[in-house]
Amino acid sequence: MLLITSLLTSQSAGDGIELGDPFIRNYTTEEYPGHMQNWSITQDRNGFIYAGNGNGVLEYDGESWRLIPLDDLNAVRSIAIDENNVKWVGGDRELGYLEPDSLGFLRYISLKNKIPPSHALTANVWNVFTTNVGVVFRGGDTIYIWRNGVFQIIPNKGRIHTGFQVGERIFFRLYEKGLYELQDGKLNLIPQGEVFKDIRVYAALPFKDNSILLGTRDAGLFVYDGTSVSKFENEIDDYLISNRLYNGLHLPDTTYAFTTLRGGLIIIGENGKIRRTITTKNGLLNDEIYGICLDDRNGIWLGLQTGISHIEHLRPYTFFGKKMGLGGTVDAFARHKGKLYVGTYDGIHSWEHSSTENGYRFKRIDEINSGCTSLLSTNDCLLALTDDGTFEIRNGAIEKLNNLKGVFSYRSQIDTNRIFIGHKEGLATLYFFEGAWQNESTIGQIDEEAISMTETGTNTLWLGTRVDGVVKIEFPSMRGEKWKRNPENLKIYHYNQKHGLPHGWNKVYTIDGQLRVTANTEMGPPLFKFDATADSFIPDTEFGKKFGLDSVMVHPLAVQDNGTYMLLKSLSIAGWPSRFSSYKNAQTGKYRVTKLQDWRFSGHYKVFWENQNLFWLGSEDVVRYEIPKNPENVPPFKTFIRKVISGQDSIIYGGVQVAFNNPKLKHSHRGLRFQFAAPIFDDSQSKTYQYFLKGFDKEWSNWSHETQKDYTNIYEGDYQFLVRAKDVHGEVSEPAFFLFQYCPLGIALCGPI
Numbered sequence: 001m002l003l004i005t006s007l008l009t010s011q012s013a014g015d016g017i018e019l020g021d022p023f024i025r026n027y028t029t030e031e032y033p034g035h036m037q038n039w040s041i042t043q044d045r046n047g048f049i050y051a052g053n054g055n056g057v058l059e060y061d062g063e064s065w066r067l068i069p070l071d072d073l074n075a076v077r078s079i080a081i082d083e084n085n086v087k088w089v090g091g092d093r094e095l096g097y098l099e100p101d102s103l104g105f106l107r108y109i110s111l112k113n114k115i116p117p118s119h120a121l122t123a124n125v126w127n128v129f130t131t132n133v134g135v136v137f138r139g140g141d142t143i144y145i146w147r148n149g150v151f152q153i154i155p156n157k158g159r160i161h162t163g164f165q166v167g168e169r170i171f172f173r174l175y176e177k178g179l180y181e182l183q184d185g186k187l188n189l190i191p192q193g194e195v196f197k198d199i200r201v202y203a204a205l206p207f208k209d210n211s212i213l214l215g216t217r218d219a220g221l222f223v224y225d226g227t228s229v230s231k232f233e234n235e236i237d238d239y240l241i242s243n244r245l246y247n248g249l250h251l252p253d254t255t256y257a258f259t260t261l262r263g264g265l266i267i268i269g270e271n272g273k274i275r276r277t278i279t280t281k282n283g284l285l286n287d288e289i290y291g292i293c294l295d296d297r298n299g300i301w302l303g304l305q306t307g308i309s310h311i312e313h314l315r316p317y318t319f320f321g322k323k324m325g326l327g328g329t330v331d332a333f334a335r336h337k338g339k340l341y342v343g344t345y346d347g348i349h350s351w352e353h354s355s356t357e358n359g360y361r362f363k364r365i366d367e368i369n370s371g372c373t374s375l376l377s378t379n380d381c382l383l384a385l386t387d388d389g390t391f392e393i394r395n396g397a398i399e400k401l402n403n404l405k406g407v408f409s410y411r412s413q414i415d416t417n418r419i420f421i422g423h424k425e426g427l428a429t430l431y432f433f434e435g436a437w438q439n440e441s442t443i444g445q446i447d448e449e450a451i452s453m454t455e456t457g458t459n460t461l462w463l464g465t466r467v468d469g470v471v472k473i474e475f476p477s478m479r480g481e482k483w484k485r486n487p488e489n490l491k492i493y494h495y496n497q498k499h500g501l502p503h504g505w506n507k508v509y510t511i512d513g514q515l516r517v518t519a520n521t522e523m524g525p526p527l528f529k530f531d532a533t534a535d536s537f538i539p540d541t542e543f544g545k546k547f548g549l550d551s552v553m554v555h556p557l558a559v560q561d562n563g564t565y566m567l568l569k570s571l572s573i574a575g576w577p578s579r580f581s582s583y584k585n586a587q588t589g590k591y592r593v594t595k596l597q598d599w600r601f602s603g604h605y606k607v608f609w610e611n612q613n614l615f616w617l618g619s620e621d622v623v624r625y626e627i628p629k630n631p632e633n634v635p636p637f638k639t640f641i642r643k644v645i646s647g648q649d650s651i652i653y654g655g656v657q658v659a660f661n662n663p664k665l666k667h668s669h670r671g672l673r674f675q676f677a678a679p680i681f682d683d684s685q686s687k688t689y690q691y692f693l694k695g696f697d698k699e700w701s702n703w704s705h706e707t708q709k710d711y712t713n714i715y716e717g718d719y720q721f722l723v724r725a726k727d728v729h730g731e732v733s734e735p736a737f738f739l740f741q742y743c744p745l746g747i748a749l750c751g752p753i
Contacts, residue, residue, distance in 0.1 A: 018340055018351055018360070019276055020318030020624050023600060024283035025681070027308040032065035034058055038303030039077045041291040045085040047637060047679030051303055052076035052291065057089060057098065058308075059106065061642055061655075062684055063677035063707045070094050070108050075124075082130040088137075090125030095137045095144070105654035111146065119144075119153045127163035129170055136170055136182070138163045143172070143182070157187050164204035166212055173201040179214075179224075192229040195222070203248025205256060208270060215258055217245045221272070234272030239263060249292045249300070253314060257300065259289035265302065265311075281323065284309050296635050299681055310681055316597060316628050321621035325349060325362035330618025333608030334375035336382040336393075342622060343372030348384055367398045374409040376419065379432060385409050385421065390430070392437060402439050404428055407466075410453035413562070414478045420461065422450030427463070431482040441486045446471065452507040454562075456515055464508040469496030470517055500537040501528060509556060511563035516540065518555050526569075527555035544570060547582060547593045558607040565609040568593070577602075581627065583612040594627050599683045599728040639689070639725040639733045643675040644740075653738065662739040672740075675708045678725035678733060686728040692735075694720040716744040
């Protein structure tokens with residue numbers, strides 16, 4: 001037990017693979033009405049989330065929560081959605097469904113009085129399944145099937161423990177008997193189902209080769225292939241047993257998620273290998289999880305003992321922050337001898353196994369007590385520029401090379417034994433000589449603070465400075481041997497506003513053999529190229545074309561390996577800034593450009609590429625970004641008018657389409673409020689709305705985050721209110737609409753109000 005538990009905790013990041021936290025959004029009773037406990041959770045065909053809550057059914061439309069109580073404020077244990085989007089409900093001694101009332105509010109309709117008196121419902125309904133032969137309710141030890149307005153009672157074979165649905169197949173585990181399948185109105189013991197007469201089953205999930213993966217609390221995982229039951233080899237049996245398995249879910253990437261009552265969520269692959277755990281350490285409200293479902297954008301929803309959590313699963317990014325040992329704003333990355341290092345204002349951190357945490361996390365190198373601005377892996381050592389000087393980290397030993405307050409390091413491509421160091425007061429060099437990095441020279445002619453460097457030709461170094469323009473240095477020679485004295489006979493040229501560059505910092509890059517300069521400017525062009533004939537810089541408005549981007553405002557935010565990797569920013573014609581990762585294939589010379597899903601970390605601009613598919617971004621935390629092999633197909637979404645209020649508090653529409661769609665309103669009710677929502681849950685703060693009252697407004701409104709609109713002084717006539725939403729990807733929904741009519745003054749018979 002101890003061996004396996006240790007293995008699990010250390011593998012929660014995949015055997016040392018740097019796997020950060022997913023983004024998690026938690027909801028508590030401060031945000032939703034109802035009880036803290038949530039027993040089940042699902043999504044309907046409109047995209048709304050429904051939770052079986054201790055006080056009824058919770059409904060979430062992406063903007064606000066509603067509580068739909070049962071008759072006696074009973075707890076709801078299970079919810080199922082059928083192909084017609086009807087919500088079927090099982091609760092404490094209750095069963096029924098939700099139906100809109102005359103105004104369009106969902107109300108609970110009980111079916112308990114439809115049950116034959118000989119099989120009256122006296123227990124809680126823990127399972128509801130929708131099938132093509134009816135709706136199956138499991139109340140205590142009785143199975144009820146609702147079909148064509150009548151309940152069918154399935155003969156009782158014993159005490160029922162749990163029930164499961166796999167496709168159209170329904171299974172029940174009976175105490176002291178085993179696992180049964182509901183077939184043709186009867187419970188039949190599956191082949192070798194008696195294996196589970198004393199083993200409690202809590203999950204049945206579709207598995208490979210049309211088999212079923214069974215999760216048990218007493219003996220771990222099994223596979224049922226239709227003819228026999230066998231043990232499934234995996235790494236989480238002891239975790240499920242010790243943390244009390246409660247539920248499970250098959251995920252679309254052929255992984256399997258299991259909820260527990262003590263250990264949060266654990267995910268394995270189809271091969272039984274652990275992928276990760278997600279617990280309170282990663283941001284969940286608590287580790288006691290009852291309900292689980294997957295939404296239409298692959299988000300995982302959890303019904304908890306206290307609250308509800310939404311996990312952005314299958315996103316290309318995960319986060320590393322203070323909980324994982326990082327401190328300070330990120331300034332540098334390096335991969336050295338297979339280990340990831342991160343330089344921050346707080347120091348240098350390396351990804352290490354922690355014996356105290358029983359897992360991997362970042363560990364600060366205590367011997368270096370100042371902020372790190374640059375990291376460079378070279379030869380057998382890692383060079384670190386800090387506020388206290390330059391340090392060499394070699395095989396665990398740390399040596400201080402100088403006292404320069406480093407800013408930026410650049411390894412010469414002309415002579416790779418030389419490293420240029422930009423520091424607070426100018427420029428210096430190191431040279432690899434006799435098996436060690438040695439201080440080579442101080443270039444006294446330079447007093448600017450260099451924040452970037454690049455080379456062109458065979459003897460030219462360019463510096464991008466923090467304050468004013470760029471510097472060009474022509475050396476007599478940059479190749480061949482260690483300089484025996486500080487270089488002389490340098491030709492130094494300064495380029496600033498007089499030469500076409502804007503004031504402020506500038507960064508220099510060599511891309512496709514040509515010099516490019518980016519500028520710190522909110523106005524005007526952000527990218528410049530060098531005109532050697534005029535000895536000045538001109539805006540580069542054609543740069544984006546090589547990447548297939550239509551904006552004239554495309555520019556690099558970061559460049560690695562002379563343009564092999566780039567982080568690009570584009571301000572499109574529509575005005576929405578986007579960022580892209582660019583990779584240049586050395587053989588074909590073509591670029592592969594991938595738009596980033598970076599709405600949660602658009603301010604992260606320190607970048608380090610591992611390869612064409614994996615890179616790191618840093619700011620106040622670190623993001624690991626892995627480009628998906630298959631681009632995500634973002635599903636279309638809808639916008640809904642959720643409520644219409646006339647006057648101060650007279651509700652004329654509750655959100656669900658009902659028979660009347662064109663109410664006639666009295667002239668005295670000339671004030672209307674429209675509330676609307678779109679069920680999008682990834683970064684809902686970036687969601688915006690646009691509305692238009694046809695017959696009143698002249699044009700669509702500007703996009704905004706407002707979720708309601710008030711109108712006053714509406715005169716007699718026919719009107720149509722339209723509203724649409726835009727998600728973080730820039731996708732726009734079809735508009736929702738509400739038709740209504742204002743009657744002329746003096747008309748007495750005018751509609752329902």
